[in-house]
Amino acid sequence: MSPKRLIFLILALRLGAAYPACEENAVGVDIRGIQSLPSVAISVNAVNLSAVLDSGATTTALLASSDIGRAVRSDKPDGRNHGLTGVVAAYGPTGADIHIGRFATMGSAQVIDATFTNPNVGAILGNDALPGRWRLDLAKRVLATPIGNCVPEDDPAYALKFRSALERATTGRIVVTVKIDGVRMRALLDTGSNHTTIFKSAAKRVGFHEQDGTVPALAFSRGIDGTTKRAWNGQFDFDFAGEAWEGIVLRVIDDSPKKSVDDIQVLIGNDWLLAHAIAIDRDAKTMSFAPAVFPPFRHGNDELEHWLEYEANNGNMHAQYDVAVSLIKKGNKAEGQAWLNKSAGRGSPEANYLLGRQATLGGRYTDAIGHLHAALSAQPDHMWAAIWLYLAQQRQGNPAEAARDIAAAVSLPTRIWPRPVIEFMAGSLTPEQLLSRAPTDRTLRCDAYMYITESLAAKHMVADAAAWRNKGRAECS
Numbered sequence: 001m002s003p004k005r006l007i008f009l010i011l012a013l014r015l016g017a018a019y020p021a022c023e024e025n026a027v028g029v030d031i032r033g034i035q036s037l038p039s040v041a042i043s044v045n046a047v048n049l050s051a052v053l054d055s056g057a058t059t060t061a062l063l064a065s066s067d068i069g070r071a072v073r074s075d076k077p078d079g080r081n082h083g084l085t086g087v088v089a090a091y092g093p094t095g096a097d098i099h100i101g102r103f104a105t106m107g108s109a110q111v112i113d114a115t116f117t118n119p120n121v122g123a124i125l126g127n128d129a130l131p132g133r134w135r136l137d138l139a140k141r142v143l144a145t146p147i148g149n150c151v152p153e154d155d156p157a158y159a160l161k162f163r164s165a166l167e168r169a170t171t172g173r174i175v176v177t178v179k180i181d182g183v184r185m186r187a188l189l190d191t192g193s194n195h196t197t198i199f200k201s202a203a204k205r206v207g208f209h210e211q212d213g214t215v216p217a218l219a220f221s222r223g224i225d226g227t228t229k230r231a232w233n234g235q236f237d238f239d240f241a242g243e244a245w246e247g248i249v250l251r252v253i254d255d256s257p258k259k260s261v262d263d264i265q266v267l268i269g270n271d272w273l274l275a276h277a278i279a280i281d282r283d284a285k286t287m288s289f290a291p292a293v294f295p296p297f298r299h300g301n302d303e304l305e306h307w308l309e310y311e312a313n314n315g316n317m318h319a320q321y322d323v324a325v326s327l328i329k330k331g332n333k334a335e336g337q338a339w340l341n342k343s344a345g346r347g348s349p350e351a352n353y354l355l356g357r358q359a360t361l362g363g364r365y366t367d368a369i370g371h372l373h374a375a376l377s378a379q380p381d382h383m384w385a386a387i388w389l390y391l392a393q394q395r396q397g398n399p400a401e402a403a404r405d406i407a408a409a410v411s412l413p414t415r416i417w418p419r420p421v422i423e424f425m426a427g428s429l430t431p432e433q434l435l436s437r438a439p440t441d442r443t444l445r446c447d448a449y450m451y452i453t454e455s456l457a458a459k460h461m462v463a464d465a466a467a468w469r470n471k472g473r474a475e476c477s
Contacts (some may be wrong), residue, residue: 029100029143032318037270038191040143042123043099044068044109047413051100053143054192056267057126058173061098061112065416069111072096079089098129100143105129124192127173178266179239180250181206185265187240189278193269198236198241199255202265208234208252230254231417240268274311317346324351344371358389365396383409383418387451390425394458405445417444421451431468446476 031038031053038053047068062069072094093108106129174189180198183206200210210232232252238245311319320343328338343351356371372389375382386409391404409422421438423429429437431452438444449472456465 031143037194039121040100040125043126044096044123045072046097051123052121052192054124054126054190056173056188056190056192057124058128059110060098060106060126060129061110061436062123063121064111064113067095067413067416068122072111098123100125100129141293149431176268178241178268179237180266181237182239185262187266187268188264189273190267190269191273192400193267194271195251196238196269196272197267199232199253199254199265200232200252201255203234203236203252206236208236210252240272294379312342315346316352317343317348320346321351321354322346325354344374347374347378349375349382349385352378353382353385353388356385356392360388360392360395363395365392368392369396374409381412383422387421387425388410391454391458394455399459418447418451421448425455426454446472449476450472 029040031040039050042051082149091111093110096109098106176187178185178187185202233249234252235247236250238248312323320339324339340351344355352371352375356368359368369392372385375385391403391405406426410426420434424434434448451466453469
């Protein structure tokens with residue numbers, strides 16, 4: 001072990017020794033991963049939903065695609081929400097009694113015309129929603145307050161002074177200084193970003209050329225505000241908070257023609273933040289962290305995120321699920337399935353849902369029903385698990401149980417997709433009415449065709465299923 005790594009390990013152990021007293025005095029809210037982004041359970045006007053913790057967001061916003069967002073927004077947009085790479089229509093602020101755990105944080109929020117691919121996410125929690133003194137600990141998956149004396153602030157190994165945009169009366173986000181290939185740049189701590197990212201205009205300052213054949217294109221990167229930007233992978237030397245990495249892979253995002261808010265050039269994402277036990281104290285304007293005892297960055301496109309492997313090996317079911325999906329996508333199905341089973345065994349609703357869907361398609365209906373019940377037990381509003389449980393019950397020859405389970409799903413309050421699929425399976429919509437719920441969205445229409453076909457086939461209506469399958473192929477192939 002190198003002397004530097006040994007020092008890091010000693011420091012990390014010292015930090016760990018300081019945690020227990022802090023945890024005894026802190027009130028914590030569990031953080032779970034949704035598509036590798038940290039999220040917490042909140043309530044808005046007594047309605048429960050999930051919210052992504054986004055330290056890169058200035059203000060908290062409800063998503064117009066969510067039930068609560070539609071309920072509280074005005075009829076017409078009366079403002080614009082400015083993201084780092086795009087602008088989206090905004091409504092409000094409007095009345096919204098927001099609680100994180102037992103903390104009452106806000107009485108109003110914007111509603112923005114944005115959606116999230118996970119239908120359970122209904123809000124983005126920005127810096128204005130978090131208490132004045134709070135600890136966002138991504139490694140331990142806890143949002144806690146107060147920080148107290150969790151880390152020795154007089155120890156320079158743990159404390160980093162950050163430049164706060166709040167002092168400039170602009171956005172209130174946390175801005176620090178990094179070096180990319182030896183050039184100083186302004187960087188935003190951004191828990192709403194999976195990867196540490198550099199904007200193309202800044203990357204070009206240090207010699208990046210997207211037309212170079214050695215620079216692999218990633219096609220596009222999509223933001224929560226719906227903005228789609230051209231993206232690439234590039235290799236850079238990265239220096240931050242006394243640690244330096246050579247030749248690491250950063251995502252490069254096209255920021256033309258709009259200059260980013262606060263002249264941000266780099267986003268420090270969850271790959272770095274999850275590799276360090278970060279704690280942000282906005283009152284004292286310090287960020288404390290443990291030096292990483294494992295590398296936070298990838299060195300090649302085929303490598304797993306190091307923090308992800310570390311978390312998975314230490315029993316984090318969310319990380320285990322992410323590792324499983326990554327391996328399966330890369331063609332390593334046997335190892336991916338093993339990680340999926342580990343994650344499901346620890347109660348991951350997403351892992352149990354995926355295993356249940358696999359088992360249904362593979363004709364193992366008893367296994368499917370067990371996994372899908374486990375998914376719904378852990379996350380009762382998991383609509384996709386409810387849909388595949390219905391199909392597995394029908395395939396197993398349990399129509400009464402299928403009707404009971406889908407009726408429970410109908411009682412869920414959400415009205416967004418795939419709600420119409422559930423209503424169709426419950427008999428409230430005809431196939432034509434289901435298709436009418438997604439008249440212009442090709443992806444949703446093709447989903448509708450698939451579930452119409454699967455539902456009819458599960459009920460042994462072979463001719464009808466074949467007819468709808470053919471219609472779907474004609475439109476979606």
